[in-house]
Amino acid sequence: MDFTECYADTVSSAAAAARSGCRRQVRRLIESGCSLDARDNRGWNALHEAAAAGSKGCVQCGDYVNSLTHEGESACYLAAQRGHLSVVRLLLKAHANINQLTNDLSCPLYAVDNGHQDVVKLLVSRGAEVDRTHTASCWTCLHQAVYKQGHSDIVHILVNVCNLEAHDDHKISPLFVAAQYGQRECLQILINAGACVNTQAADLATPLLIASQEGHQACVDLLLDHGADPNMACSHEWPQLPVHAAAEFGHLILRRLIDVTNRTCDRSGGMVSPLYVAIHSHQTGSIQLLLEEGYSPDAQDCTLRELVCVALSHVSFASCWLPVLLRAGLDPSLLLHPHLETADSDVLNSLLQFVNWSTLSPALKLILERRRAEKTWDPCTDFSVPRLSHICRLKIREVLGPDLLMRTNVVQQLPVPSLLHDFLKFRDI
Template sequence: MDFTECYGDSVSSVAAAARSGCRKRVRRLIKRGFSVDCRDNRGWNALHEAAAAGSKECVQDILAAGAGSSRGCSAYVNSLTHEGESACHLAAQRGHLAVVRLLLKAHSNINQLTNDLSCPLYAAVDGGYKEVVELLLCKGAEVNRTHTASCWTCLHQAVYKGHSEIVRILANVCNLEVLDDHKISPLFVAAQYGQQECLEILVNAGANVSTQAADLATPLLIASQEGHQACVDYLLDHGADPNVACSHEWPQLPIHAAAEFGHISVLRRLIAVTDRACDRGDGMVSPLYVAIHSHQSKSVEMLLREGFSPDAQDCTHILGIRSPLSFALCRTSSKPYSESVGLLVAAGASLSEEDWIYALATDETDLLQLILKHRWIPRPETLTRDCSVPHHHGKTVLKLQEVRELLCVALNQVHFAARWLPLLLKAGLEPSLLLQPHMLEQADSEVLNYLLEFVNWSNLSPPLKHILDRRRTEKTWEPCPHFDSVPCLSHMCRLQVRSVLGPDLLMRTDVVQQLPVPSLLHDFLQFRDIPEASYTHSPPSPLSNRLQGYRSTHEHRHVL
């Protein structure tokens, strides 16, 4: 049964007159013997209607008539609707101060609860009726009892609605640390909903700024999550600790919440006061992870700019994530790769075997191009000595282990070599590093010819020559005609130039333009005359399958 909609044919004559506030008609009907206690489909009688309408005169007359009923005045004034609402509740809910005063004088139950656990005081607080609240408090209304299914008090509701003057009144008489069913205090509510003035009133009244909810969330965390800058600033300025763990699952801090939801100004403030142990510390989680998870590239950018490590800590045991870059790559559902991937690569994030798979085990080259845009492949002798410098020509130099893993993945992804081989060689990778038995056995004919054009094909080791001879016999390789001859002098010269300058400088800088040779030879010296191998496209398996297959079948090939 619907107890909220009023059906006109069920309303008594006196109640209808009271609703319209027509005192003369109410008096006339009462004098003619019409009942003031007849109820409509909602359980409302004439007193309920008069109280809700705010008609003090009608309430007086109806109370007088109700006093003569068999139940008496006290019972009548406290009669309830089907929703458990008294006339006092209805009047307080609508801010009718004079009516509330009159009903209290008639001994209305000031703390009567409705079916949904409201009361006159809670209703007045909800509506923001300050004078009604003051009257009810003066008459002894209970202030700390819980209301609603979530166990909020009047103070919770006043804060939620932003009724700062009422909060100021209640803060002097209420328990400031009263908690709802989630152990949320009124101050927490102020922080959550950005009620700055209410927050200041509660803090100045002595409320605990470091209170924690059942899930360990603090007011500072929730304000950071919601992006309430003024509340964040006020809490920090009044002793809120930004380094308190706010989760049972992992040590979440307010900085994580700001990063996750992209509140940049809040994030900037928290970076300045948060312990940097969260960035690299064991058992911690860098805020980079949550920023990447929620695709908040602006947060990623700010964290990296402020010195947070692009590698962070290994969170495999906490979140099942190895590094920010691996997480960003697996979070990219479509090409091109996310802005976060670019930011991490540009910041020098370390590249693992799995990261190289994303770049090489595909017929798309956008990620590999992105990596090579920001990373420098060192020359072989530097790798052998493992003494690479951190930056070269404005780019981060690949570490020895990164190059090893690059080559390992490349030699296990020969199927895609037509895509990645030209890019790596033009980026300064020493081609001899790829002259491995597996490469010569598995590469298709065009790819193999392309690679051989970058080396002295006449002085390959006997095992490699044996592989080429066998493939020629089996007709799985069709060599270029000039491979049967000794390389020409010009080719030998450019190999020597590359050896002297280093493949990195030769292929990636304008050092060739500074040599005392005709400009027509510049392209030749940089091997630009060699046509790239064509890629035969075949629908690849999903990358997840290739990652799993690589982990289970790949061999570590010792090439350095």
């Protein structure tokens, strides 16, 4: 390294001439004895400057073709990252190391990151290591190409030479990355090339689960159309399915997943209903849809009680989901006893609308009277003697039972006028 020349603009005279593309000036400096390996504070010499600027005429390789900057960047790397195809070709002819890694484990082929298709094609044709892992996350160039928006042309090149099932440090494949980031076109290319749609990451998450979680409708549809299994367990901790992810985040894809998901997740022991996940996540739209599709609010009692406790602690939300559950047939007694003391006034009024408040136990009536006196409960004006019609409604629903109410349209099948159907469904509340 030559540190004899002093210069103000961080770069040597030769490097400045190479950066600007002044070939004649570079030649004159060389003839006058100027060193081509004088480095700036980044460790760049004249060759690095010429390669990064795309100044093919100033690329003087010599013994410095594989010299590295302080970041471990070669001239080939700098040219490839900027898409300077002719410079990369010239450097390779001069025996540049095509697989030289930088300090952060990148390489010339990571030109995929910037979408330089012609450079990628050249590097692949010259034998670049396509399945080498890079960066701290151990991604291959195919992972990176899939991740970047609009790089489907590069993915087309790489699927023919790369390992489609290459895993990063979390066992995530390129197809998983496409599903996670909503890259539908890349996902289609990978599927057509034979990539596994049911691959699982280290935590058992599948591409269908991650696409459902992120709300990528087109990717979910594509995966299901090509054999993705919606009933594959996607977690070590509990039997999570894609339908749970969609319910948790309130995505519109929930309807498609309901149609293809085995309903054992609703009632089987050891399972968790998607409805409970929706309640826990405050997703009113998911709750409404799941109830309409027959998911039971009291299918797994212990889980329901826990999640109802969580939901009731969010007063503003409870007023949204509570009527939906109660109209669907949830037994109000599950909620009255544990929450009568602490429920918000509006929430408490909603609960009482679904019972015969005149027949409450003396203990519950005492709590109500105390809360009225303390002004922590403002009762509805009609909380006195229940109407006969309301008592009849409660009796009919009791005879039908919560299972029929929650799982069928039994009310609509009753031989009574449609107005009474609405009344039996508490549409007046």
